Amino acid sequence: MxxxxxxxxxxxxxxxxxxxxxxxxxxxxxxxxxxxxxxxxxxxxxxxxxxxxxxxxxxxxxxxxxxxxxxxxxxxxxxxxxxxxxxxKDRDFQSFFAKGCIILHIFMALWRIYFERRLEDLARDWPRQLVGDIVLSLSWLFFLVYSWREKYD
Missing domain, CATH: 1.10.10 (Arc Repressor Mutant, subunit A)
Structure with a gap:
């Protein structure tokens, strides 16, 4: 049984x-x-x-x-x-989606580090945009940590 x-x-x-x-x-x-x-x-x-x-x-x-x-x-x-x-409402999908969003924001941050900073006209803006990408990524990471805590408490 x-x-x-x-x-x-x-x-x-x-x-x-x-x-x-x-x-x-x-x-x-x-x-x-x-x-x-x-x-x-x-x-x-x-x-x-x-x-x-x-x-x-x-x-x-x-x-x-x-x-x-x-x-x-x-x-x-x-x-x-x-x-x-x-x-x-599916928890598994929510977790999968959050992980995908984190990866997307990481790739955007890498794009800014490796390519946007080389453009003269945008060189002074990329650090501010990089901080935005990191903050957006951290919000999804916060969700994953919060949902992991809910799941195992």
Whole structure:
């Protein structure tokens, strides 16, 4: 006779909260990138760097604007996806998703360390963005530690 199995653990509200916070950040940044890119560039990089990032010819400016708008749309879609994922109740999926997000943020941090810091126009911004990647990654790590504690207490 098999021993009785323990009831499944209830879903974590921490996962829901972290997903919603990340979703709000991603959708807001994506919408700002799509519709207010120039203002966002001036705010984030300063007027001189923002002017350099716009391109020098009308053709370059159009390509850069379209590229940045698509990047904003992708970020908005990621935020919407995070909103949908926040309602998933499966603990195993939540853990798997959090681990994937940690890996994604680590790769973004490595990208900034190895490539973005070499760009003259963005060289002064990469440390601040690196701190953001680390903080976002730590929020998912916090969730994993919290869920591990819930599971084994």
């Amino acid at each position: 098999a021993p009785p199995s323990s009831p499944p653990l209830p879903p974590s509200s921490v996962f829901f909260t972290i997903c919603l916070l990340h979703s709000v950040v991603a959708t807001t940044c994506g919408a700002l990138m799509m519709f207010y890119l120039n203002e966002l560039s001036v705010f984030g990089h300063g007027p001189e760097t923002a002017k350099m990032l716009q391109g020098s010819t009308p053709h370059d400016q159009l390509l850069i604007q379209i590229s940045d708008s698509f990047a904003g749309l992708l970020l908005f879609a990621v935020g919407f996806l995070l909103f949908m994922v926040s309602f998933v």
